[in-house]
Amino acid sequence: MSNKQPDSVSSVQKTMAIFExxxxxxxxxxxxxxQRLMMSKSTVYRFLQTMKTLGYVSQEGETERYALTLKLFEVGAGALQNVDIIDYANIEMSKISEETMEALHLGALDDDSIIYIHKIDSKYKLSMQSRIGKRNPLYSTAIGKVLLCEMSEEDVRERLKDVVFTQSTPKTHKNIDELLTELPVVKEQGYGEDNEEQEVGLRCIAVPVYDRFNQVVAGLSISLPTMRFTESxxxxxxxxxxxSAAEISHRIGCKSYPKFS
Structure with a gap:
């Protein structure tokens, strides 16, 4: 049996090699x-002319020098519009749920609050009460802290300037200055904690999810009652x-998820 590939497959491989x-x-x-692609000049020329006709390649004047146009970027941007972070997050959150049986949340920044955009309930009977679309403060939630931690102090102050720091529990931050002392730690360690700051008896840990610009676009968290929490x-x-956050980030275009020690 011949191992020779069909011409159509070979053509696609050559086209992608030229693109890359x-x-x-x-x-x-x-x-x-x-020379780089180890193809004949006539083959490369033929492919380039077709790509030029389709609008993906431009030719510099009458020279033999070619460059990509922005059409490939437009195609990529169109694909990104169809990327659904929730679909990818659900896969990863389901894996964690099977391992831990605890509640998982995906939250995003919405003005001066977080909003839950996806959740998987705890498999235990005793669990936290939450819902998709619910809003919570940035200053007292683990997700809120990871959403804020890479912002400048000026941006954090501006975003929270009209926020009243409601003391939900004795451990809730009282003001922006208290919160700002914690955010550099969150950034350095790569995770945020809610240690009974939003609700007595509840612990929460969250990590950041990054987009293709390496900007934090969401927080992924696990929540559990303090009675089930241990340092291990x-x-x-x-x-x-x-x-899981690294995998979600990769799927939505992040090239390099940070390495946290």
Missing amino acids: TLCSEKEIGISDLA KKEEFIKYLHE
Whole structure:
């Protein structure tokens, strides 16, 4: 049996190889391109002319130098519009749920609050009460802290300037200054905690989810009653959360999820 690939498959591979090489160069000549790809100049020329006709490649004047147009970016941007972070998050959150049986939440920034955009309930009978679409403060939640931790102090103050720091529990931060002392720690360690700050008897740990611009766009958290919390569980949960958040971030375009020690 022959191992030779069909011409159509070979053509696709050659096209993608040309695209990838052009991505790394502002412009390049046919001779250099052919040499890099180990193709004949006539083959490269034929492919480039087709790509030029379709609008993906431009030719610099009458020279043999070619460059990518923005059409490929437009196609990629169109695909990104269809990326649903919730679909990817649900897969990862379901995995953590199977391992821990605890409640999982995905939250995003909404003005001066967080809003839960997805959740998986705890498998235990004793669990927290929450719902998709519910809003909670940024200053007293683990997700809120990871959403704020990479902002400048000025931006945090501006975002929370009209917020009244309601003392939900004795452990709730009383003001912006108290919160700001914690945020650098959250950024450094790569996770935020709610240690009975939003609700007495409830612990929560959250990690950041990054987009293609390496901006924090969501927080992924696990919540459990203090009666089920231990330090060994905490380390285990952080590991699960970082692994899943890294995968979600990768799926929505993040090239390099930060390495947290």
